[in-house]
Amino acid sequence: MVERTLPKRYDPSTLETLRYAEWRQCGYFHPLAGDGPEPYTIVIPPPNVTGVLHMGHALNNTIQDVLIRHQRMKGRRALYLPGTDHAGIATQNVVERELAADGKTRNDLGREAFVDRVWAWKEKYGGEIHDQLMRLGISCDWERVAFTMDERLSHAVREVFVRLYEDGLIYRGEYIVNWCPRCKTALSDEEAPKRDQPGKLYTIRYPLAGSDEHILVATTRPETMLGDTGVAVHPADGRHGHLVGQVAVLPLVGRELPIVADDFVDPEFGTGAVKVTPAHDPNDFWIGDRHNLPCVNVLNPDASMNEQVGRFEGLDRFEARREIVEALEVEGSLEKIEDHHHAVGHCYRCDTVVEPYLSDQWFVRMEPLAEPALGAYRAGRLKFSPSAWGKTYEHWLENVRDWCISRQIWWGHRIPVWTCENGHEFAAREDPKRCPECGDRELSQDPDVLDTWFSSWLWPFSTLGWPDQTEDLETFYPTQTLVTASEILFFWVARMVMAGIYCTESSPFTDVVINGTVRDDHGLRMSKSAGNGIDPREMIDQYGTDALRYTLVTLVPTGIDLKLATDDFKVGRNFANKLWNAARFVFLNTPEEFEPQPIEEIDRGSLGDRERWLLQRLDETIVAVDGHLEAFRLDEASNGLREFLWHDYCDWAIEWSKTDLDGPSGDTVRSVLLGVLERGLRLLHPIMPFVTEELWQRLPATTRTGESIMIAPWPEATGWDFALESDRVALLREVIVAARNLRSGYEVPSSHKAPLVIVVDDGEDRVALDRHAADVARLAGASEARVVAEAPSENGLVSRVVRGGVEVAVRLADLIDVERERERLTTESGRKQRQLAAVRSKLDDAQFVAKAPEQVVAREREKAADLELAIDRLDELLQTLSPR
RNA sequence: GGGCGCAUAGCUCAGGGGUUCAGAGCACCUGCCUUACAAGCAGGGGGUCCGUGGUUCGAAUCCACGUGCGCCCACCA
Numbered sequence: 038m039v040e041r042t043l044p045k046r047y048d049p050s051t052l053e054t055l056r057y058a059e060w061r062q063c064g065y066f067h068p069l070a071g072d073g074p075e076p077y078t079i080v081i082p083p084p085n086v087t088g089v090l091h092m093g094h095a096l097n098n099t100i101q102d103v104l105i106r107h108q109r110m111k112g113r114r115a116l117y118l119p120g121t122d123h124a125g126i127a128t129q130n131v132v133e134r135e136l137a138a139d140g141k142t143r144n145d146l147g148r149e150a151f152v153d154r155v156w157a158w159k160e161k162y163g164g165e166i167h168d169q170l171m172r173l174g175i176s177c178d179w180e181r182v183a184f185t186m187d188e189r190l191s192h193a194v195r196e197v198f199v200r201l202y203e204d205g206l207i208y209r210g211e212y213i214v215n216w217c218p219r220c221k222t223a224l225s226d227e228e229a230p231k232r233d234q235p236g237k238l239y240t241i242r243y244p245l246a247g248s249d250e251h252i253l254v255a256t257t258r259p260e261t262m263l264g265d266t267g268v269a270v271h272p273a274d275g276r277h278g279h280l281v282g283q284v285a286v287l288p289l290v291g292r293e294l295p296i297v298a299d300d301f302v303d304p305e306f307g308t309g310a311v312k313v314t315p316a317h318d319p320n321d322f323w324i325g326d327r328h329n330l331p332c333v334n335v336l337n338p339d340a341s342m343n344e345q346v347g348r349f350e351g352l353d354r355f356e357a358r359r360e361i362v363e364a365l366e367v368e369g370s371l372e373k374i375e376d377h378h379h380a381v382g383h384c385y386r387c388d389t390v391v392e393p394y395l396s397d398q399w400f401v402r403m404e405p406l407a408e409p410a411l412g413a414y415r416a417g418r419l420k421f422s423p424s425a426w427g428k429t430y431e432h433w434l435e436n437v438r439d440w441c442i443s444r445q446i447w448w449g450h451r452i453p454v455w456t457c458e459n460g461h462e463f464a465a466r467e468d469p470k471r472c473p474e475c476g477d478r479e480l481s482q483d484p485d486v487l488d489t490w491f492s493s494w495l496w497p498f499s500t501l502g503w504p505d506q507t508e509d510l511e512t513f514y515p516t517q518t519l520v521t522a523s524e525i526l527f528f529w530v531a532r533m534v535m536a537g538i539y540c541t542e543s544s545p546f547t548d549v550v551i552n553g554t555v556r557d558d559h560g561l562r563m564s565k566s567a568g569n570g571i572d573p574r575e576m577i578d579q580y581g582t583d584a585l586r587y588t589l590v591t592l593v594p595t596g597i598d599l600k601l602a603t604d605d606f607k608v609g610r611n612f613a614n615k616l617w618n619a620a621r622f623v624f625l626n627t628p629e630e631f632e633p634q635p636i637e638e639i640d641r642g643s644l645g646d647r648e649r650w651l652l653q654r655l656d657e658t659i660v661a662v663d664g665h666l667e668a669f670r671l672d673e674a675s676n677g678l679r680e681f682l683w684h685d686y687c688d689w690a691i692e693w694s695k696t697d698l699d700g701p702s703g704d705t706v707r708s709v710l711l712g713v714l715e716r717g718l719r720l721l722h723p724i725m726p727f728v729t730e731e732l733w734q735r736l737p738a739t740t741r742t743g744e745s746i747m748i749a750p751w752p753e754a755t756g757w758d759f760a761l762e763s764d765r766v767a768l769l770r771e772v773i774v775a776a777r778n779l780r781s782g783y784e785v786p787s788s789h790k791a792p793l794v795i796v797v798d799d800g801e802d803r804v805a806l807d808r809h810a811a812d813v814a815r816l817a818g819a820s821e822a823r824v825v826a827e828a829p830s831e832n833g834l835v836s837r838v839v840r841g842g843v844e845v846a847v848r849l850a851d852l853i854d855v856e857r858e859r860e861r862l863t864t865e866s867g868r869k870q871r872q873l874a875a876v877r878s879k880l881d882d883a884q885f886v887a888k889a890p891e892q893v894v895a896r897e898r899e900k901a902a903d904l905e906l907a908i909d910r911l912d913e914l915l916q917t918l919s920p921r
Numbered sequence: 922g923g924g925c926g927c928a929u930a931g932c933u934c935a936g937g938g939g940u941u942c943a944g945a946g947c948a949c950c951u952g953c954c955u956u957a958c959a960a961g962c963a964g965g966g967g968g969u970c971c972g973u974g975g976u977u978c979g980a981a982u983c984c985a986c987g988u989g990c991g992c993c994c995a996c997c998a
Contacts, residue, residue, distance in 0.1 A: 045957080231994090301997090307997085321996095380995085429994085432925085436995085602947095618960095621958075679945090679946085778963095782964080787953060818955085887978080893939095
């Protein structure tokens with residue numbers, strides 16, 4: 038027998054971990070592949086193995102878990118697939134920092150030993166993020182946990198690389214890439230985001246060979262001038278046209294620079310002439326390419342100046358910049374220095390300013406892959422929520438550029454390309470023993486590894502066994518919903534669609550839900566370095582997982598950013614506690630031997646208005662919450678549940694029940710309260726899994742089915758038709774609120790139980806209200822409530838008119854202040870008259886009556902009638918209100 | 922330079938392809954330890970829905986322009 042006497046407060050601290058372990062042990066997180074119910078799959082956006090849980094994860098994974106739990110309860114085979122990403126550069130950096138603490142570099146260890154060391158690190162710390170994710174209560178299938186460097190996933194990476202290679206979609210070449218001099222590797226364009234920052238624009242005078250003339254060129258990076266191999270002007274530029282074909286002389290170096298005409302040059306910008314540095318600028322690279330200008334690389338991989346630059350050799354790029362500017366000044370070649378804001382790329386892992394750098398790298402040709410990815414979106418096979426993100430997706434794919442996939446680091450998937458001694462290059466799925474062309478056995482593998490995202494883009498299917506046609510793949514792929522942050526739309530989402538279609542001929546998911554960025558209460562992005570982050574673990578410790586989840590889900594709107602303060606989590610905690618206490622009340626009033634009737638089986642005749650109203654509200658809530666969850670509107674779902682559980686169930690249904698529980702209808706009321714609570718818990722379970730399970734387990738066994746709420750069926754609307762009763766209850770509530778309002782307006786002491794008079798013309802309403810007279814009295818703090826047809830002619834009453842002209846009067850006798858009452862009634866009457874005037878002017882407008890929908894006109898007529906009634910009543914009251 | 926988005930109560934935000942839409946939570950004010958809950962109960966104040974035009978019988982809601990923010994993309998040295 039489960040203990041049903043609850044403590045006064047909900048304490049999540051120990052319950053949550055125990056419950057989580059139990060769920061896991063029961064295998065609820067682990068759906069079986071093969072034949073069975075319709076599957077529903079979400080793959081986790083794999084956090085970095087180096088990661089720690091932050092609010093972004095908390096938000097992202099909570100959303101996923103709410104969707105998964107909802108679908109699981111709806112009977113689908115819900116698979117929430119967890120895992121982590123090896124995060125090439127980030128992880129390598131962590132381990133290198135560790136080495137540096139011992140004064141060592143990765144080269145001291147050598148490649149193999151270093152990679153072993155990273156694996157060891159991963160084994161030791163890589164599971165931490167999993168433990169942390171479990172604290173969020175997410176119902177991941179931990180038996181299917183994946184890691185991007187797993188043998189299985191690595192196999193998929195190889196397969197895709199080789200396919201692309203064989204299809205001619207992968208190529209290698211010397212191009213300008215984003216180079217991080219600290220990580221000493223190439224980066225993709227996405228990994229080197231540009232940031233606007235202040236800088237200088239230096240204008241330098243380049244003399245013309247054999248002439249006194251010179252040409253002015255401008256640059257933001259003077260140190261690269263040492264690598265200049267030309268000067269370009271626009272072909273139609275009158276000022277410089279005569280110079281084309283001549284030769285300029287590079288200051289400090291003396292190299293001769295041909296002056297060429299190229300369309301790229303913007304004659305409007307700067308001096309209209311551009312120094313061409315093919316090895317250090319992507320534009321210059323292509324100008325150089327078009328005009329056969331040589332490339333002179335002046336930088337070492339660590340961005341110090343190399344042997345090409347004579348006396349500047351060995352200087353860091355920024356030192357070199359200063360010294361070169363100084364030298365130019367001394368030489369008289371520096372024309373001017375201006376302030377200049379420009380966009381500079383930064384390494385997304387270490388924030389170092391990246392250098393456009395000429396090097397030999399591997400690329401994926403993106404256009405052929407982008408085409409079908411675009412098609413899937415345009416055909417509606419891929420949807421975004423909020424839908425506006427689709428445009429961003431489209432825009433990126435339309436302007437997609439080739440993807441640099443090679444990284445000069447050691448931690449990652451090694452590029453599966455080998456070269457034999459005879460120079461034959463080939464890609465292979467399995468490590469080759471000999472050259473397939475000449476049989477040579479001396480093979481060398483490309484030293485580089487692949488971009489981390491080259492494995493991430495396969496995630497939705499590599500985790501399920503692809504390229505093998507596994508049962509998992511057949512059952513759970515394609516997945517349904519992908520939930521992620523907008524920051525990785527290009528990095529990850531778009532590429533997954535491309536890879537999915539390329540490898541499996543199907544978009545890997547149908548819905549992309551974009552969640553907002555979590556910011557602090559000043560609107561700043563939360564980050565460790567800024568120190569403004571709210572640690573989800575702290576919030577969980579303080580308020581519980583359910584509180585964290587509820588607050589996140591409630592505050593997260595449609596994917597725009599959300600601002601969070603620690604106090605916001607109290608809201609979730611309070612709600613959990615409220616629910617706990619509601620159940621506590623119901624349990625306290627459920628005798629041990631009581632056997633509740635399922636609500637569908639209760640004899641309708643025994644249901645009172647208030648029970649009918651509650652059941653009607655339950656039905657409405659079921660439909661609304663389900664719809665909101667299906668539409669990814671978790672905030673609306675959560676608000677609807679709060680409204681129903683707190684304000685309908687607790688504030689009214691429970692309060693009402695206090696009049697009845699010990700009376701003749703007590704058992705019916707009890708059964709309804711239990712039945713509605715049980716369904717309410719189920720509805721809330723996806724959002725607040727723990728407290729709902731705790732309470733659900735304590736319900737009488739006959740009220741629930743199954744061993745856990747998380748595998749209980751999702752509630753279905755019964756289809757009661759209790760509109761009439763609901764309407765009566767609405768009036769009942771209005772009457773009670775009006776009475777309370779009157780008392781509070783007069784500051785009546787709570788001890789003063791003034792009698793209440795309710796004046797109702799309408800016979801049916803009178804009968805209905807009369808049935809609840811005792812309730813009204815109790816809830817309004819009155820000694821008794823009388824329902825009458827005609828207003829009593831007596832002094833000492835204060836009144837208010839609610840809808841249908843129903844008057845609510847409290848007998849305050851000598852507490853009453855006639856003048857004040859007169860004033861209040863006059864104001865009220867005036868307000869209603871103004872409203873009436875507005876409504877009438879609408880109704881008098883022939884255009885309105887003719888063109889507005891009938892329903893709207895009818896509603897206005899009702900409104901007018903109701904206002905007239907109220908005004909009449911108010912005027913009557915004013916007349917009978919005699920001054921003392 | 923392009924693209925996208927946002928401006929509603931003191932704060933955080935819902936809403937809206939037209940007519941009970943002027944809302945919620947928090948904060949605030951007043952009164953309550955009413956035996957489920959003070960992490961609570963009851964009542965209350967508070968907004969020319971950014972500005973200006975337009976469409977319409979009717980606009981916070983649709984359109985245009987403007988203003989102010991934010992984000993993304995981009996080869997202006």
